Amino acid sequence: MSISTTTYDELTQIAARYPHARSGLLPMLHLVQSSEGRVTPEGIEACAEILGISAAEVSGVATFYTMYKRRPVGDYHVGVCTNTLCAVMGGDAIFERLKDHLDVGNDETTEDGKITLEHVECNAACDYAPVVMVNWEFMDNQTPESATQLVDDLRAGAEVRSTRGPRICTWREAERVLAGFPDGLADEGPVAGPASLVGLEIARERGWTAPGDSASGRTGTPGGESRAAAAETADTQRAESETKVEEGK
Amino acid sequence: MTDTLTPVLTDNWDADRAWTLASYESRGGYGALKKALGMDQDAIIEAVKDSGLRGRGGAGFPTGMKWSFIPQANPNPKYLVVNADESEPGTCKDIPLMMASPHTLVEGVIISSYAIRANHAFIYVRGEVLHVVRRLQNAVREAFAAGHLGKDIHGSGYDLDLVVHAGAGAYICGEETALLDSLEGRRGQPRLRPPFPAVAGLYASPTVINNVESIASVPSIIERGADWFASLGTEKSKGYVIYSLSGHVKKPGQYEAPLGITLRELIDLGGGMREGRQLKFWTPGGSSTPLLTDEHLDVPLDYEAVGAAGSMLGTRALQIFDETTCVVRAVLRWTEFYKHESCGKCTPCREGTWWLVQTLARLEQGQGSEADLDLLLDQCDNILGRAFCALGDGATSPITSSIQYFRDEFIAHLAQGGCPFDPAASTAFAAEGALA
Numbered sequence: 001m002s003i004s005t006t007t008y009d010e011l012t013q014i015a016a017r018y019p020h021a022r023s024g025l026l027p028m029l030h031l032v033q034s035s036e037g038r039v040t041p042e043g044i045e046a047c048a049e050i051l052g053i054s055a056a057e058v059s060g061v062a063t064f065y066t067m068y069k070r071r072p073v074g075d076y077h078v079g080v081c082t083n084t085l086c087a088v089m090g091g092d093a094i095f096e097r098l099k100d101h102l103d104v105g106n107d108e109t110t111e112d113g114k115i116t117l118e119h120v121e122c123n124a125a126c127d128y129a130p131v132v133m134v135n136w137e138f139m140d141n142q143t144p145e146s147a148t149q150l151v152d153d154l155r156a157g158a159e160v161r162s163t164r165g166p167r168i169c170t171w172r173e174a175e176r177v178l179a180g181f182p183d184g185l186a187d188e189g190p191v192a193g194p195a196s197l198v199g200l201e202i203a204r205e206r207g208w209t210a211p212g213d214s215a216s217g218r219t220g221t222p223g224g225e226s227r228a229a230a231a232e233t234a235d236t237q238r239a240e241s242e243t244k245v246e247e248g249k
Numbered sequence: 250m251t252d253t254l255t256p257v258l259t260d261n262w263d264a265d266r267a268w269t270l271a272s273y274e275s276r277g278g279y280g281a282l283k284k285a286l287g288m289d290q291d292a293i294i295e296a297v298k299d300s301g302l303r304g305r306g307g308a309g310f311p312t313g314m315k316w317s318f319i320p321q322a323n324p325n326p327k328y329l330v331v332n333a334d335e336s337e338p339g340t341c342k343d344i345p346l347m348m349a350s351p352h353t354l355v356e357g358v359i360i361s362s363y364a365i366r367a368n369h370a371f372i373y374v375r376g377e378v379l380h381v382v383r384r385l386q387n388a389v390r391e392a393f394a395a396g397h398l399g400k401d402i403h404g405s406g407y408d409l410d411l412v413v414h415a416g417a418g419a420y421i422c423g424e425e426t427a428l429l430d431s432l433e434g435r436r437g438q439p440r441l442r443p444p445f446p447a448v449a450g451l452y453a454s455p456t457v458i459n460n461v462e463s464i465a466s467v468p469s470i471i472e473r474g475a476d477w478f479a480s481l482g483t484e485k486s487k488g489y490v491i492y493s494l495s496g497h498v499k500k501p502g503q504y505e506a507p508l509g510i511t512l513r514e515l516i517d518l519g520g521g522m523r524e525g526r527q528l529k530f531w532t533p534g535g536s537s538t539p540l541l542t543d544e545h546l547d548v549p550l551d552y553e554a555v556g557a558a559g560s561m562l563g564t565r566a567l568q569i570f571d572e573t574t575c576v577v578r579a580v581l582r583w584t585e586f587y588k589h590e591s592c593g594k595c596t597p598c599r600e601g602t603w604w605l606v607q608t609l610a611r612l613e614q615g616q617g618s619e620a621d622l623d624l625l626l627d628q629c630d631n632i633l634g635r636a637f638c639a640l641g642d643g644a645t646s647p648i649t650s651s652i653q654y655f656r657d658e659f660i661a662h663l664a665q666g667g668c669p670f671d672p673a674a675s676t677a678f679a680a681e682g683a684l685a
Binding site: 144 | 251252253257260262265267268269326335337338340341343344348349375376378379380382383384386390414415417418431432433434435436437477480481489492493495496501502503504505506518519536566568570578579580582583590592672673675677678
């Protein structure tokens, strides 16, 4: 299937974001995945043509990165972290359970085309181990049971929300955001998950602060005033430096 | 006396909609930018130098010094690239920071770019964190709309364009020169140095590459002063950092403290190890830093003391394992990771990590012989210092350190013809019977 004019135009837009067009290649390949469902030969040709490089060069890049897929991906890419910490905390058990439950192997898709299962490397959420990613959204603190329920819900089309984000979109919708086309969902989800806040909560309970801050945090406190004062100082400094420049003339 | 925990970067993470510009500015956000724009650019670099800020991405190189290496007489454009490719196993500080308060990073980017005279900056964020990418995109859009980015920022005559760039899954891109190749639209493979990125980085132009937490620390230094920052921490490790506690502790999570806190203090703050269990081994700064044990609970977690203890502070990724964990299994899994992530450019790493997995996997299954331990150490010796970049060196750390501290456990695998541990006992849900 050839690339649509709309997609081709958007690929060109991505290249134009950068001082050197080739820098756009990674997001361009994300967009190809979004519109085509995988990195297709036609998508590779389109990127090559826009960037003025060979298809072989684009293929060389597309085959280097694990997020680029040459086979169709399900609506939901389920990534189970099996790097050491998550594996030990239960990621191995979750991955085994899901393989069995979905009757697929690593990097395979269920027959209904809904779920692609893959074990993934550390996804920077170790304080929420074991972690499962769905279309690169966090599903924190999973168990074999919760992960089984998760994939069942996804297959049934039930609403599934990330533990630290919005309702899970499809893999192709996610790839579009990674290509740099926002979906307007940035305001969904919490500021931070519970584990991200444990140190801050302890500090609040005990009245601990950085030097110069008040115990209740910085909102509406003398902290705010000090910032205002800093701004005044800045203005003064600037005025002084400008004056000096004037005087130096 | 400084408090045990000192929230600065994490201080607004409990604020309502902290990721928005409105919330960030209501707490004085972008005040440091206004102050910086009134300062001489070299004075900003001096302030960051004086603060003692060292790179928070693992290597600990002095940030201000890195900035001062940019040859301003070079006619090429200057670039700032933020390394937000947080992928080192155990490391999980930058992702929550960018999710909760992306404007802290954006403000740092603007001040830092201004200081080094860059008119283009990039945040290279790993692709596997969709919601973080959304929050960054949104913050950059808001900052443009507010005039913090774009042409003639706040009448200063200074222009800055900032692009959020999502990667595509490759641990090696956290290595700064591989990141640059990736950002140029190529396979992410490290470059030979010299020339260093400060001279010939992105598009062969002078480039500063800094970790998220380093750049996010800059506004606080400008606003409150280098002396304030340097008053925290230890003699050569200044300032505050985020410590990330994970694994078999009661309260895994992010703890922001001055450099030099100990693991014992951190674990105690969170209520200790999980019930009835003892610390067995831990990483101070991700899987590429040699393992430490319960002997090292009182080592001050700063660059010097952790180095003296035979490891590295790295990214303060404190992965904690109790006695239910098989160290051989843990190390094998990390080694498989390095094998998978080796970019293939140099032979010692590409072939060496492959051989390490073969040898270790056999040992883990209780096959082979004690001589294989020496074989492993010999293989490590042929990788360490001989690989093109730090990935190869990092691959050897878990192996050499685990043999140093737990040789008997490797031998127990041989004696029993397999792993003596029950993997179910080490899971987070072991007590709940959720495996049944």
